[in-house]
Amino acid sequence: xxxxxxxxxLNQGLAEELGRDPNVVLMGEEVAQFKGSYKVSEGLxxxxxxxxxxxxxxxxxxxxxxxxxxxxxxxxxxxxFMFWSFCYVAFDQxxxxxxxxxxxxxxxINVPVVFRGPANGxxxxxxxxxxxxxxxxxxxxxxxxxxxxxxxxxKGLIKSAIRDNDPVCFMExxxxxxxxxxxPDDDDFLIPLGKAKVVVEGKDISIIAHGKAVHTAVEVAEExxxxxxxxxxxxxxxxxxxxxxxxxxxxxxxxNRALLVEENKPFCGVGAQISFLIQDQAxxxxxxxxxxxxxxxxxxxxxxxxxxxxxxxxxxxxxSALKIL
Numbered sequence: 001x002x003x004x005x006x007x008x009x010l011n012q013g014l015a016e017e018l019g020r021d022p023n024v025v026l027m028g029e030e031v032a033q034f035k036g037s038y039k040v041s042e043g044l045x046x047x048x049x050x051x052x053x054x055x056x057x058x059x060x061x062x063x064x065x066x067x068x069x070x071x072x073x074x075x076x077x078x079x080x081f082m083f084w085s086f087c088y089v090a091f092d093q094x095x096x097x098x099x100x101x102x103x104x105x106x107x108x109i110n111v112p113v114v115f116r117g118p119a120n121g122x123x124x125x126x127x128x129x130x131x132x133x134x135x136x137x138x139x140x141x142x143x144x145x146x147x148x149x150x151x152x153x154x155k156g157l158i159k160s161a162i163r164d165n166d167p168v169c170f171m172e173x174x175x176x177x178x179x180x181x182x183x184p185d186d187d188d189f190l191i192p193l194g195k196a197k198v199v200v201e202g203k204d205i206s207i208i209a210h211g212k213a214v215h216t217a218v219e220v221a222e223e224x225x226x227x228x229x230x231x232x233x234x235x236x237x238x239x240x241x242x243x244x245x246x247x248x249x250x251x252x253x254x255x256n257r258a259l260l261v262e263e264n265k266p267f268c269g270v271g272a273q274i275s276f277l278i279q280d281q282a283x284x285x286x287x288x289x290x291x292x293x294x295x296x297x298x299x300x301x302x303x304x305x306x307x308x309x310x311x312x313x314x315x316x317x318x319x320s321a322l323k324i325l
Contacts (some may be wrong), residue, residue: 115168121311143168144169258291
């Protein structure tokens with residue numbers, strides 16, 4: 001085990017997969033000489049050279065299309081977006097082509113490509129750089145969607161995503177890049193896609209979250225225990241699609257209450273899908289209505305104070321938890 005940052009864990013996972021499989025390449029704006037906009041690819045150019053760590057022009061449509069074509073021919077490209085907000089420029093390449101080729105070829109052509117980068121608000125960069133499109137990507141059949149919340153998950157999930165034969169949308173959070181925690185040094189440390197994790201065991205309420213919202217949920221669980229003698233369970237989804245439905249249902253059956261927390265927008269959000277799942281498969285176990293805390297349903301504000309009011313924080317989540325308790 002090593003104590004490293006979320007950023008370093010991603011770097012470590014990428015380096016290991018580049019070393020393990022010569023078909024893995026990393027491409028994107030400034031990933032090579034500049035070491036990545038968030039320094040996730042630091043040291044990779046020096047180790048693997050410009051034929052595998054590829055600086056691209058500022059054209060997401062072009063290099064996403066290049067990556068999809070390369071993956072169809074046997075490569076395993078990893079595409080870095082400076083912001084996931086820019087995925088919309090490559091809509092056709094990602095959500096029309098990458099997601100559908102395997103199905104339309106009758107399973108003859110795999111598309112093992114990973115699209116990764118930050119997908120979050122909270123950094124005061126305005127509406128067009130602050131999207132959280134995990135629900136949007138998960139709405140597309142054929143696409144897998146991953147949102148790691150810890151350094152260990154970042155490493156284990158990026159390695160699994162690269163080895164997967166389907167296209168994977170790998171959504172990080174810039175606010176978590178400096179988060180430090182223990183990460184296994186094992187080159188074969190993998191976390192399966194579609195496997196949730198109980199971060200905090202509890203019996204009175206299930207707080208279900210993903211990405212940075214998991215850390216907010218843990219803070220709330222700690223305060224509920226310390227000040228209200230309430231035992232809250234925190235479930236980290238880790239993957240949005242495939243979704244670990246059994247873990248969600250098992251948790252709700254145990255606690256009889258569900259609070260869904262996400263930094264995604266509420267309309268057609270991840271929480272909406274999970275809410276339906278719970279009422280469909282665990283309705284008789286509920287002792288209170290399902291509650292949701294999400295980002296405010298409006299474009300992300302540029303103002304620091306306004307944006308802070310848009311994103312779920314400890315007090316908002318705590319208030320909602322106490323209400324259904």
